[in-house]
Amino acid sequence: MILPVIMCGGSGSRLWPLSRTTFPKQFLSLVSERTMLQDTIVRLNSLDMQAPLFICNEEHRFIVAEQLRQLSSDYSGILLEPVGRNTAPAVALSALKAVQKGDDPLLLVLAADHVIQHVPRFIQAVNQAEILAEQGQLVTFGIVPTEAHTGYGYIRQGQIIGKGYQVAEFVEKPDLMTAQNYLESGDYFWNSGMFLFKASRYIEELRRYRPDILSVCENALLHTKNDLDFIRLDADIFAECPDESIDYAVMEHTQDAVVIPMDAGWSDVGSWSSLWEVNDKDEHGNAIRGDVMLEDTQHSYIYSQHRLVATVGVDNFVIVETKDAVLVAHKDKVQQVKNIVDRLKAENRCEHLRHREVFRPWGSHDVIAEGERYHVKKVVVKPGQHTALQQHFHRAEHWIVVSGTARVRNGDKSYLVSENESTYIPIGASHSFENPGKVPLVIIEVRSGIYLKEDDIVRLDSDGVGY
Known part of the structure; x- marks a missing residue:
């Protein structure tokens, strides 16, 4: 039986401004109506498998849970990494958890x-790999290259074994001339970072080649805590784990590495240009999403999230509009987007970190306006949900109910506030709000005071998530 292990990590830098640190690309709808995470789950439907196990970091846990809920998808667990330590420890935790x-x-x-455009070919490759994995081989999937790509690592094939090949060599990202030689030889595949092997075999090989990683993971699993649908690791223990990929830790050393060719329209969507490549295009080579109007525009990717984007005389560009940032880049220069993200970090700005609209387990909040001594948000609370009990020491808040009904806790008082009514929360008062109704609760929140940032908050209970 197959246990899918779906890794949901990511820094959110390569597809900025759509992807952010707190909302990386796997949680976005970029190539279909579903998110990339949801597409990954759906393409497994025809496999004979257990419910998937998900691995993500602390900040993304509620996003993962919500996207699984939207699919009504079963799962074996959501394992939370307190710090990122690359793929070798993540998979070690999954293997240990399974056994x-x-x-x-x-x-x-x-x-x-990842994007996979031809799902039947993906399933066929997995089925071919399953036979070898059952025999104790550690299988990786090599993508049949379509161009001399310099952004991927490569795998050189060795002797034929079953429907695949022994791995002769893993090689790093090449320069263009080397990549062209790889392509012409027919002996190389792109390294996809996808694997299939028995849990016990991975543990055996990790114990042989990287016992330090295995030891920390074993210790961390001895100190897990279940929190709702989440499995929490001890942060101090797991922080001691080396940061290492599966390739470096195991696959480059084991004598049982096998590569199965896969020709399934695969992409890791590592840049805006690669996203343009995998999207449907009009007769002029443009891929568009959202409210877009084109005039004399060719070979471009244009995404509108919030308002009309119109282009005139544009060729080979990427234009991405969000509520708080706009990117305009030549398609041949999109790798430099990461430089913008680095500058945002260096200048201590928030646009790399989160979107203007932020999603929480109980709903969402979106900044409408802000200035000196005021900050206005639209807050949406799902039916039956509530925020954490909290207080602030530098700001007061006015809440105006636009639709629905709010049950407000304000100090030692609890009362209902209905549509077109408002309430006032003074500085220092403990407070929370709940949606007791059947329709979404929409509130306009107006903050006023000398300090309005998010860190002016004290949570007084753990039953709920503040913002």
Whole structure:
């Protein structure tokens, strides 16, 4: 039986401004109506498999849970990494977790942010790999290259074994001339970062080649805590784990590495230009999303999130509009987007970190206006949900109910506020609001005071998530 292990990590820098640190690309709808994470789950439907196990970091846990809920998707657990330590520890945790139950499943290790355009070919490759993995081989999937790509690592094939090849060599990202030689030889595949192997075999090889990683992961799993649908690791223990990929830790050393060719329209969507490549295009080579109007525009990717974007005389450009940032880049220069993200970090700005609209388990909030001594938000609370009890020491708040009904806790008082009514929360008062109704609760929140940033908050209970 196959246990899919779906890794949901990401820095959110390569597809800025759509992707952010707190909302990277796997949680976005970029190539279909579903998010990339949801597409990853759906393409597994025809496999004979257990419910997937998900690995994500602390900040993304509610996003993962919500996107699974939208699909009504079963899962084996959501494992939270307190700090990122790359793929070798993440998969070690999954393998150890699997054998704890007395099973020894085949782990199908996948990233949540890959595009696969031809799902039947993907399934065929997995089925071919399953035979070898059952025999104890550690299988990786090599993408049949379509161009001399310099942004991927490569795998050189060795002798034929089953429907695949022994791995002769893993090689780093090449220069253009080397990549052209690889393509012409027919002996190389792109390294996809997808794997299939028995949980016990991965543990054996990790114990042989990187016992330090395995030891920390074993210790961390001894100190887990269940929190709702989440499995929390001890942060101090896991922080001691080396940062290492599966390739470096195991696959480059094991004698049982096998590569299965896959020709399934795969992309890791590592840049805006690669996203343009995998999207449908009009007769002029333009890929567009949202409210876009084109005039004399060719070979461009244009995305509108919030308002009309119109272009005139544009060729080979990427234009991306969000509520708080606009990117305009030549398609041949999109790798430099990361430089903008680095500058935003250096200048201590927030546009790299989060979107203007922020999603929470209970709903969302979106900044409408802000200035000196005032800050205005639209807050939406789902039916039956509530925020954490909290207080602030530098700001007061006015809440105006636009639609629905709010149950407000304000100091030692609890009362209802209906549409077209408002309430006032003074500085220092403990407060929360709840939606007791059947329709979304929409509130306009007006903050006023000398200090209005998000860190002026004290949460007084853990039953709920503030913002």
